[in-house]
Structures are given as structure tokens and as C-alpha cells.
Amino acid sequence: QVQLQESGPGLVKPSQTLSLSCAVSGGSISSSGYYWGWIRQPPGKGLEWIGYIHSSGSTDYNPSLTSRANISMDTSKNQLSLKLTSVTAADTGTYYCARRDGYNFGYRYWGQGTLLTVSS
Amino acid sequence: DILMTQSPSSLSASVGDRVSISCRASQSISGFLNWYQQKPGKAPKLLIYATSNLNSGVPSRFSGSGSGTDFILTISSLQREDFATYFCQQSYKTPLTFGQGTKVEIK
Numbered sequence: 001q002v003q004l005q006e007s008g009p010g011l012v013k014p015s016q017t018l019s020l021s022c023a024v025s026g027g028s029i030s031s032s033g034y035y036w037g038w039i040r041q042p043p044g045k046g047l048e049w050i051g052y053i054h055s056s057g058s059t060d061y062n063p064s065l066t067s068r069a070n071i072s073m074d075t076s077k078n079q080l081s082l083k084l085t086s087v088t089a090a091d092t093g094t095y096y097c098a099r100r101d102g103y104n105f106g107y108r109y110w111g112q113g114t115l116l117t118v119s120s
Numbered sequence: 121d122i123l124m125t126q127s128p129s130s131l132s133a134s135v136g137d138r139v140s141i142s143c144r145a146s147q148s149i150s151g152f153l154n155w156y157q158q159k160p161g162k163a164p165k166l167l168i169y170a171t172s173n174l175n176s177g178v179p180s181r182f183s184g185s186g187s188g189t190d191f192i193l194t195i196s197s198l199q200r201e202d203f204a205t206y207f208c209q210q211s212y213k214t215p216l217t218f219g220q221g222t223k224v225e226i227k
């Protein structure tokens with residue numbers, strides 16, 4: 001059974017760069033066909049898709065993030081990473097990593113989420 | 121971007137009730153519509169994918185239907201553990217987008 005576990009700093013100051021990791025167990029992140037994504041949720045609000053990295057290494061991002069996001073994978077550690085630059089209070093929320101089994105599929109596997117607060 | 125609109129935003133129901141939640145897309149999404157359940161402090165859980173396919177382990181009281189731009193999630197007999205927030209999501213094209221959520225509360 002695939003399991004995902006996010007980790008992060010918890011608190012980041014405005015204008016800094018956020019770095020989050022997602023450790024994957026129970027399967028290889030480079031296994032063919034999977035889409036590994038990041039989704040976030042501001043406190044008490046809905047879900048926003050940040051982007052994905054495909055097992056091939058290709059990426060796609062939500063244009064709403066105005067090129068601030070970067071998703072990468074480290075196959076040696078079997079983990080994903082999200083970097084978000086120039087953070088503001090609007091980036092506060094719970095960040096989830098998740099996996100889709102194909103381009104048009106839903107997210108079947110989710111991490112438990114990591115809460116990030118942007119504050120000085 | 122494809123806008124996903126759910127209705128209602130919240131509803132109150134009793135155990136045993138039949139409940140339906142609607143989701144409308146701003147353009148046709150070729151049936152690539154997924155439903156999630158989220159409980160407080162937990163990650164979303166995939167219930168239904170591609171309009172009407174039940175994810176493994178999801179009770180059969182959950183069902184999905186629809187086509188084109190209009191979709192429905194139905195819970196045939198609401199159970200206590202079903203009180204949660206439900207989100208629809210289109211996986212037709214990026215950016216992937218979610219509905220704003222429907223909170224199902226106990227009457």
C-alpha cells in the first residue's frame with residue numbers, strides 16, 4: 001500500500017521560500033505512469049491544485065501561482081519536493097502531496113498534510 | 121480554467137436520509153469528474169472517479185452520475201460516519217480544479 005508523508009518547517013516568514021518534502025513508501029516514485037501532485041487548503045477553505053510531476057519528470061503548475069512553484073523528485077530518496085518562492089500570508093494552509101494513477105484520474109493516495117503558516 | 125460549482129454549500133440531514141449533491145462544470149469535462157470526502161483535520165478521500173466508478177473500499181451507498189457539465193453525488197442512506205465535507209474535482213485538463221465543497225451536517 002502506497003503511503004505519503006509530508007514534512008515542512010511549519011512557519012515561514014513573508015517573502016521567504018517555502019520548502020516541503022513528501023516521502024513515499026510502498027512504491028517507487030519513478031514507476032511509470034504516475035502523477036505526483038501538491039494540493040493546498042487554506043484554513044477553513046477549499047482545495048487548490050498547485051501542480052504535478054509525472055514519473056517521467058515532466059511538470060505542470062497552476063498559473064495562479066505566477067511561476068512561484070517548483071516541484072521536483074529525488075529518486076534516490078523516493079521523495080518529492082515543493083518549493084514556493086516569495087510567500088505571503090495567502091500561502092498559509094495545509095499542504096498535501098497526492099498521487100494519481102493517470103492523467104485523467106482522481107487522487108487516490110494522499111499524505112496526511114502539513115500545516116504551513118506564513119507570518120513574521 | 122474550468123470553474124466547478126457545487127450546490128448546496130451545506131445541508132442538514134438525518135441518518136437514513138437520501139442525500140444528493142450537485143456539481144456543475146463551466147465546460148464539458150468528458151466525464152472526468154471525481155468526488156472526495158473530507159473530515160475535519162484529515163486529508164480528502166477519493167470516493168468516486170470518472171463520474172460513477174466507486175473507489176475500492178467505498179460503501180455502495182455512495183453513487184455518482186452525470187455527463188457533460190452536470191454531475192451528482194448521491195448517498196442512498198446517510199450514515200453517521202458520512203457527516204463530512206464533499207468536494208468535486210475535474211481531471212479533464214490542468215489546472216485541475218475543485219468545487220467549493222458541500223458540508224453535510226446532522227439535523
